[in-house]
Amino acid sequence: MKPSLPPPPAISLPPPETTGGMPVMSALKLRISSRSFSPRPLTDAMLSRLLWAANGINRPETGQRTAPSACNWQEVDLYVIREDGAYRYDPQKHRLIGVVAGDLRPAAGVQAFVAKAPVVLAFVADLARMRGADADGRSFYPPCDTGYVSANVYLFCASEGLATVALVSVDKPALQKRLGLPVDQVVTLTQPVGYPADPKN
Numbered sequence: 001m002k003p004s005l006p007p008p009p010a011i012s013l014p015p016p017e018t019t020g021g022m023p024v025m026s027a028l029k030l031r032i033s034s035r036s037f038s039p040r041p042l043t044d045a046m047l048s049r050l051l052w053a054a055n056g057i058n059r060p061e062t063g064q065r066t067a068p069s070a071c072n073w074q075e076v077d078l079y080v081i082r083e084d085g086a087y088r089y090d091p092q093k094h095r096l097i098g099v100v101a102g103d104l105r106p107a108a109g110v111q112a113f114v115a116k117a118p119v120v121l122a123f124v125a126d127l128a129r130m131r132g133a134d135a136d137g138r139s140f141y142p143p144c145d146t147g148y149v150s151a152n153v154y155l156f157c158a159s160e161g162l163a164t165v166a167l168v169s170v171d172k173p174a175l176q177k178r179l180g181l182p183v184d185q186v187v188t189l190t191q192p193v194g195y196p197a198d199p200k201n
């Protein structure tokens with residue numbers, strides 16, 4: 001058995017630039033699913049803005065987020081899967097915490113383009129945070145709250161000229177295992193993000 005590598009070190013992201021971007025109506029006009037990615041990496045500054053827009057803290061006084069969540073459970077975590085490893089986004093410190101070494105992108109979607117995107121976001125619902133939820137709530141709210149985060153990603157990408165697509169064609173239990181997640185932290189969706197592929201290539 002191969003010895004497992006230690007997780008990659010944490011990455012401090014630059015503070016997100018939270019001004020600018022397109023008017024929301026213009027971004028809605030451009031919102032689209034794209035399945036063709038350039039290998040060009042996202043800069044830390046772009047990743048910082050992407051993660052903040054997706055599910056960062058927009059009200060530091062309460063710790064509340066850019067995406068709503070049922071009962072403010074904030075049960076959806078974002079994992080950033082790149083060639084150099086997988087990371088969990090820590091919105092409080094606006095940093096990436098190394099989780100697993102190695103390239104897990106091929107495990108983040110069954111379609112071939114997924115492994116070509118420089119970043120694949122994985123949405124993980126931590127069911128343990130949903131205090132008081134009944135069985136119906138535990139099955140309904142995580143995908144619902146994931147959808148709000150995913151929609152933020154779509155709109156941010158439209159505004160920035162980035163390509164993205166939400167994916168359910170994922171072996172979610174296998175990805176959960178590769179990320180080393182316990183049984184009550186479940187993958188709900190993945191979403192590659194990157195620059196659009198050059199049509200000439």
Ligand SMILES: Cc1cc2nc3c(=O)[nH]c(=O)nc-3n(C[C@H](O)[C@H](O)[C@H](O)COP(=O)(O)O)c2cc1C
Pocket residue numbers: 031032033034035111165166167168169170
């Ligand atoms: C929850 C969800 C899951 C999706 N899963 C996949 C997928 O696994 N593979 C894929 O290629 N597209 C997937 N899509 C993208 C849809 O196919 C796409 O949104 C639809 O064709 C409409 O195109 P548009 O987003 O450009 O309007 C998914 C979209 C959503 C909202």
